[in-house]
Each structure stands twice: as C-alpha cells, then as structure tokens.
Amino acid sequence: MIGRPTRPGFHTVTPYLIVDDVDAYLTFLQQAFNATEHFRTGGAGGGMHVEVRIGDSMVMVGGGAQSPVEPMPAMLFLYLEDVDAVYHAALAAGATSVLEPGPNFGEPRGAGTKDPAGNDWYFAVWHDRPDAPPASVEPHPEGDVTPMLTYQDGARAMDWLAEAFGFQEVTRWLDAAGTLSHGEMRTGNGRIMLATVPGYENPKRHREQCSSARAWSSQPWVIDGVLVHVEDVDEHCARAQRAGAIILSTPMDDGPGRLYRAEDLEGHRWMFLQRAKTHLRQ
Numbered sequence: 001m002i003g004r005p006t007r008p009g010f011h012t013v014t015p016y017l018i019v020d021d022v023d024a025y026l027t028f029l030q031q032a033f034n035a036t037e038h039f040r041t042g043g044a045g046g047g048m049h050v051e052v053r054i055g056d057s058m059v060m061v062g063g064g065a066q067s068p069v070e071p072m073p074a075m076l077f078l079y080l081e082d083v084d085a086v087y088h089a090a091l092a093a094g095a096t097s098v099l100e101p102g103p104n105f106g107e108p109r110g111a112g113t114k115d116p117a118g119n120d121w122y123f124a125v126w127h128d129r130p131d132a133p134p135a136s137v138e139p140h141p142e143g144d145v146t147p148m149l150t151y152q153d154g155a156r157a158m159d160w161l162a163e164a165f166g167f168q169e170v171t172r173w174l175d176a177a178g179t180l181s182h183g184e185m186r187t188g189n190g191r192i193m194l195a196t197v198p199g200y201e202n203p204k205r206h207r208e209q210c211s212s213a214r215a216w217s218s219q220p221w222v223i224d225g226v227l228v229h230v231e232d233v234d235e236h237c238a239r240a241q242r243a244g245a246i247i248l249s250t251p252m253d254d255g256p257g258r259l260y261r262a263e264d265l266e267g268h269r270w271m272f273l274q275r276a277k278t279h280l281r282q
Contacts, residue, residue: 007229007256009038009058013190014227015147016060016271018071019117022048025061028116029054031093033078033086055080055144060227070216072203072224073118075148077193079126086123087111095121122148147192147226151266152205154180154196160265161185164243165228165272166236167192187228204267220248222261225269233258233274240272 019025029035029052038058039051048064055078063071080086084101090113091097098120099112110124151157155174161167162185170184170191183194207213216223230236234251237260241247248261248269259273 009053010229011057011190012188012229013147013192014058014060015074015076015145016062016222016225016227017074017117017119018063018224019061020063020071021117022050022061022064025115025117026050026052028093028095029059029061032090032095032113032115033121035059054078057145059145070212070223071117073120074224075120075122075150077146077148078121078123078144080123080144081125083109083111083123083125087113090115090121120148149192149194149226149268150197150200150202151180151194151268152196152200152202153266154183154194157194157264157266158183158185160243164240164245164264165270166239190228192226202266202268204263207267217267220261222248222269222271225271227271227273230272230274233260233272236260236272237262 017025026035026037030037033054035052035054037050037052039049041049047062050061052059052061059076078086087097087101094116095113097112098114099110099122101109101111104110104112105122105124107124107126110122112120112122114120149157155172155178158169158172158180162169165187167185167187170186171182172180173182175181180194180196185192185194203213203217207217237247237251240262244265246263248263249259251258251260257273257275259271262270262272264270
C-alpha cells in the first residue's frame, strides 16, 4: 500500500527540481514564493541537495556546477491566497510571465510564470464549484505544491500509473479526439496532475535523438522526477516491474530508509521510499 509512513513535515509526493545554480535558484524561491530552507547537503556525484518549504509542502532542489546531471525543466501547480501578489513577486525575482492573472484553470483567479531555471509555476485561488474534481473518499490534507507531468499519451499513462504504482484516479478530462487535457491522480495525501500537449516529446523519445540526454540518462539518478513514500518498497518494486517499469536501482537501504528508483512507460523517473527518517540523497 502506498502513502504511509511519510517523513515528518512531508506529503506523500515531493517534487525534485534540478538546476544549474542552486544558491541563485533558492534566492528566487525565497523572493517569489516565500520559501524557507530546511536542509542542505552534498548530492550524488558532487552536486548539491537542498530541501525547502513552500506553504505546507516540501520541494527538493538539486544540481550545481559539479552535478553529473543536467537540468530538465518541470511544471508545478500551487493553490494560494493572493495570485496577483505572488505573480508580481515572481516577476520581480526574475521570472517571466507565461499567463497573466485572470479567470484561468476554471478558478476565479489564476496565473503562470517561468522561473530563471526554466521551470513553469502555475497558481490559482481555489473556488468550490459544481464541476470541481471530487474530494478524496477519506479526508487527506493535500499539499500546496502539486507536480504536473506531461505525457505523449496521457490517457494511457493514467492507466499504467494505476497498474504499476497503485495511484488512484481522481479525474480525467478528454477532448473530442480522446486526448487527455487534464488528469489528476492521488496517492496517500499527495496528488499529481497530468496532461498531453501538442508537439510534446517525452524523455524516452528525446534521448533517442539527443546525445546529452542519453549521457545523463545513463545514470540511475532521478532527474526532475518525483519522490513517493510507500509502506512496502520491495512489494511496490515487484508490482512496478510486473507492469513494465524500468528499474533503475533495486530496493536498497540508503540511510533514511529503503528505496528504489524506476522509470515509467514514457521515461519519467520516480523514487519510492519506505520509512524515511532522515534526509535523502538524490
């Protein structure tokens, strides 16, 4: 079963961002989103690993000049109280606008920015409405930070993630052609959002055509992936492998607990961790 126990202060799903200049990026997060740093250590292969809090959620940041992996921009979604204030704070901190504040995402107010490292941050004010996704069957306090993943075939990815990782589908919106315009899945008290966008090339296909992508993909590290806490990491790994996941590293004891790394059907990378008690290397 997925979702418990998690590290104190963490939700089940934790975004992990890889950037070139970690210190400069942390300054941006502090100025734009009022992030607070909670932990810092050396990362794998000479890079850096830092953990920050935004609202009630943790975000992990890694990379640096000595890191063996290259940055891969990601998308994140936040629910917050003042969209306009955060939007302008992000621009003042060095972000660029990708969506001006307005009635976006089906909410009364939403906006989007691209940070200096190339990551997209979308945020909105929550408004209860008849067409809103259903609440969880059991009450779970959900985090302020939600990973947003893009797939070439989002509908198929949702089916696969349920089979391989045990994620629970919350909502699935398809367009007239059957393409996933928006999907949400839950595990424990964490949630991910998925979509398919025109022209997108998934990590697996990208590395077939890019020598740099092939180089950093040859390492078993989770690069701009997602950390998920599980109850039984060995059982979870066996389930994922049966469903066709590529196991990058088999379950092993690694300081904070027992973990394994996997790649999904389109090449996105995941880390699954059992009973994390201390801090995690990338």
